[in-house]
Amino acid sequence: MIVGSSKTRSILIAALGGEGGGVLSDWTIEAIRSAGFLVQGTSIPGVAQRTGATTYYIEYLPVPKEELGEERPVFALTPIPGRVDVMMASELIEAARAAEGGYVSPDRTTLIASNHRVYATTEKISMLDGRFDSQAALNAIHAAARRPLVFDMQSAALEAGTVINAVILGTLAGSNALGIDPELFEAAIKKSGKSVAASLKGYRYGFDAARGTLPAPPSPALSTTTVTRFVDAEFPVEARHIVETGYKRCLDYQDTAYAYLYLQRVRGVLATDRQVRGADQGWKLTLEAARLLALRMTYEDVIRVADLKTRADRFATVRRETRVKAGEGLRIIEYFKPGPEEICALLPPAASNALLRWLRKRGLEHRFNIALHVRSDTISGYLLMRLLARARVLRRRSWRFAQEEALTTRWLTAVKNAALLDYAFAIEVAECADLVKGYSGTYRRGVRSFDLIFAKLIDPAIRQVREATTAVRGARAAANADPEGDALDNFLLAASS
């Protein structure tokens, strides 16, 4: 009996449904088998694969079959933490999950993982940024593995026109972690007989990456950051980039006068910031207010949307994202459903009010929408959208502009007043501008939250000359917790009792 000197090697694969984890497992098993070893694989397919995370597990005995005589190895069906020789993960968080389970260990495991992210539903549905900290995941997997081979295999696969599993297999072969002739891995791909050429291309990429023989990527052209043309020395260095961006955004959005108005307003905030020794705080108030003011002043209306959607760089982005090849045609169909807000973004206040009254009387205020599918790639569609974009000249006299101005002024005044009370409070008040964004329902919900937080927390605090930092922070978090607004209502109810 040779107890204690186990030669059995184990391979764990973590993949997401549809990434070909099963095929990767089959290729690996085939390569091991053709090397003359006994091997066993298991999996949990079925429902687990419907877009969810799943695993495949392989064990083999690296002793030629002939040398075993009558003896037969007993292979396990599940991995044991600390005993995994090779861990392959098709995605960063799945690699981290394996590390979290102890299946990647510093004394044993070669970790072959892609560092790209496929976001989970719970990360995507956040009203803010719900993404898991990728850096923390990278740190954890690098610390956990004996030998980490981690790179963006998804991009490599896209480049090769194949699925990520081929790149992972190539990396496994190139890493020599199993000590198996790379030829056998290639043969396994060829034997499977499906999209062999593309798979081999992806395989080759992974192989070269593991061997360190990938050709160096072209170094990115040095960015020609624009020299500050509009924003001069009157702004602290930290703030210049944001103010510059904000200025250009306003100029792009409306006209020079509007951009100057933006600068004027930022100057006002900066003056307050100086007054409360903002330099010691890294000019955080100016930075945040300048950023959010630019967003507020360039609110998304139908004019802006039409303008952005007809630009040359936008057409280029669509071509890129759709992977249109040379010689192929492209049609772009826009999904528009303008409602009262969109119409009032064009009409003057008096006309808008009349329209809104008329709609309200019929209970149509939030239900009146015209569904449009506009082809922006045709001459008529393009011209229609350009016409809308040119309606920019009507913007400053529109109902929507007046509404926005009132909101922005209210906000800006409160920010300055809050700064005189407490710096952190002012930052919280400034951040409230971010509640108001988007279109239709999202926009109305944002305005409602904004109004509520101002009326119930910020205005009373300023009137009573006290800060309300914690309350406003809590209220903002509540406003972003659920789209129904229940959390905010509950929060404010609790705060007022």
Add this chain to the structure above:
Amino acid sequence: MPERSFHEEVQQLRVGKGEVFEGEGILAVTKALLQSGVSYVGGYQGAPVSALVDVLSDAHDLLDELGIHLETCANEAGAAAMLSASINYPIRGAVTFKSIVGTNVAADAISNLASAGVVGGSLIVVGEDYGEGSSIIQERSHAIATKSQIWLLDPRPDLQKVVDIVERSFELSEASNTPVMMELRIRACHLSGRFEASENRRAPMSKRSVIESPVFDKNRISLPPATYVQEKLKIDVRYPAAVDFVRERKINEVFPGEFNDIGFVMQGGMYNHVISALRAIGLADDFGNSRIPLLVLNCVYPLVPDEIEDFCRDKKAVLVIEEGQPNYIENDIKALISDAGIGTKIHGKNCLPMAGEYVGAVLIDGFDKFLVRSRPSGLDSKSAAVAVKSFQDNRRRAAELLGGPLPGRPPGLCTGCPERPVFSALKLVQEQVGKVHVSADVGCHSFGTLEPFKVGNTILGYGLGLASSVGLSSMMKRPIVSIMGDGGFWHQGLTTGVANHIFNKDEGVLVLLKNGYASATGHQHIPSTGSNSRNQTSDMDIEKALRGVGVTWIETVGSYRIGRMITALKRAILAQGKGLRVIIAEGECMLARQRREKPAAAARVKDGKRVIRTKYGVDETTCTGDHSCIRLSGCPTLTVKSNPDPLRRNPVAYVNDGCVGCGNCGEVAHAAVLCPSFYRAEVIQNPTFLDRTAERIRGTFIRFMQQRQRVVA
């Protein structure tokens, strides 16, 4: 066309004596059935045993040669009822389904079968879906076996052993006139391995040599007074016969070990887990030689008392390794040992967790606890503790570096799934009519209860969505909306749900998701597929079935038409007092459709034919990062990416390359009036002369105009 084609595997089903069969566990079982000379096979799909029926469906030529009748049954009850063929006639048969849900549905048939007893060997192969990766409620099949008194085999996961146990099962069944159940855990079903085959056997009675005259035996009828006789027979005759068979044919295995004062008794299915855990702590080698003696129960019910007594007699302590709860085997062994007056201390759930899958880490931890308690002589028991500490340290370190729980990734609706827009519509309609109680059902659509939809308040079983609504519906202000897939509808929803609803004049709304297959289990054909597993036209129709049982309010809506679906749902919800309102949401399973259409489209492109490829997209410049669209869609390809705008913090929505162009995201954005950022891109592959000319003229004009457009970088 099921998800997996087994045409290659089918060839292996023909291999003869002495040849090596290589393949998955469940295929090995299939081959073993043929080697056992079965006359009929039936089943109802459910992972992980669907493959058994799928592969036999693909092997109809071979089945015809052997005269075997194959039936894809309406449900598990139907499958189990097939075994009645073996009650009066010496013919062998097997059925398969998923446990525990399948055994529950089949319980009535199983009880009657077990009471009557069989003369021909009959085997129920169940997929024991317990533990990680399971998609069902967590219960054991063991209770079904003991309460109906059918024998339960649990072979050690080695294909040769599994095949051997299948063959022995038929003999055991015949020797004891009792049906036999064999449980295979999910990983064992998908285990790749090899075994030495033998010849397929043609049964003496089959489609090819028919039974001349029927047998009548009133003692085989499940009706008093025969049932009392049968109950007595079970105890006096069948049980002892089974125990004798298991003992004499050495179904259970003893593996000796050097530390003789302790031992492990385990379910056969646990064997490989136990060996690998022992291997990890230096107590077993690569070939399964263990330093601790092992008793492997390939038959877990009935137990053979003298085998257990012999194994335990000279030992201080024995650990019973039994996955799941309650701990039936452990308790039985304790009673046996006590009755035999043996002093061995029996451990089990005091060292191992009561619930959950017994994977390696769990077992090592249990071994550590057992070795500390039993203190075997001569064994340095620290290695288990060291292993436990080592992986706990690694886990702790990783958790510290990660700084928080990782986002979970449960299964969800696939890209392009026709059920997704229905759930979007159900979410949206509630904004108009108020919150409704949704009675969900089993199927892919169960995922609608998860993020981001969270639509569905209860799930009570397969095809039971509508039936489970009636207890509550008369007490609810708004009508209950029940969900049912077409799989569940034909399984039992039509009778238990719909017919009963009409019969009792109940109120309610039923949304029937008709995607054409039993999709969750691998696209098996069902009556609404239009054809059976042998591709014979079925000509069955859900709407006709509904009308047949008296449903009058029926509306059929294409799944992807969200606007129409919202309107229909609203009408149905507001039609109080109109009895049962049924909306049939029609849309073929996208996986099945893509499998058919993708290669066809690729072939057309290759032939130079004009093909339009559709992909949706989000404009990153107009997206404000609120993610409402994601909350109403949940499509795997509608994801997020970092915001390219330096003024914005939240990630923007983004449609990745996996988009199949179903249009759900755009439709949702439209129906919910979300945002104008969505666009549909249609790529014309192999454009015609007309296409190219139009594109050239438009392109030239637009580019000319764009050069004159005012843009501040």
